Amino acid sequence: RDKHLSTLQGTPRRIKLMIDQANTVIDMLLMNLRENSLDRKQLNPCRASEIVEQAIDRYPFKTGERERLFLNLEEDFIFLGIESLCIYILFNLLKNAYYSLQSAQKGEITITLKTGETSNKLIFRDTGLGIEASILDRVFDGFFTTKSDGTGAGLAFCKRSVLSFDGNIECFSER
Numbered sequence: 001r002d003k004h005l006s007t008l009q010g011t012p013r014r015i016k017l018m019i020d021q022a023n024t025v026i027d028m029l030l031m032n033l034r035e036n037s038l039d040r041k042q043l044n045p046c047r048a049s050e051i052v053e054q055a056i057d058r059y060p061f062k063t064g065e066r067e068r069l070f071l072n073l074e075e076d077f078i079f080l081g082i083e084s085l086c087i088y089i090l091f092n093l094l095k096n097a098y099y100s101l102q103s104a105q106k107g108e109i110t111i112t113l114k115t116g117e118t119s120n121k122l123i124f125r126d127t128g129l130g131i132e133a134s135i136l137d138r139v140f141d142g143f144f145t146t147k148s149d150g151t152g153a154g155l156a157f158c159k160r161s162v163l164s165f166d167g168n169i170e171c172f173s174e175r
Helices: 002-034 048-058 083-104 154-164
Strands: 044-047 069-072 078-081 109-114 121-126
Touching: 002 048, 044 048, 044 083, 048 069, 048 078, 048 083, 048 109, 078 083, 083 109, 083 121, 083 154
Parallel strands: 069 109
Antiparallel strands: 044 078, 109 121
């Protein structure tokens, strides 16, 4: 009972965070539709490990999914971004990765932070189906999808958002 009570007490905070995140995503979607770039004044210092942990804390895992996710956040770093938008990006990557794992009926997801002399990396890896080489260069194109119920907006939005932080996002696949 104490655990349920504790969960309920945290609910208003989680609802507020979700509303703030939804508002940021709506703003970014509208910005993307207008083809405007992000105002650099909106960026704040973000700690990569905290972003990942918050995304994991808020993600609506289905039964058995969380156990297939592994984190290596030891090489933490700070970058300029928008926290709620970064969480949304991770949500989208998780959703796509779990779709791949489900299709393959196997696999796991690993999120690793790496620091470097010239750049830092958040490496998001899943061992699901993989992506066919013939379409790999199109995964970040707007409205490109291989899913029957997909819109093709997710990864394009992720790419545009990461670029607006002066970052980069790439996809590699083995199939």
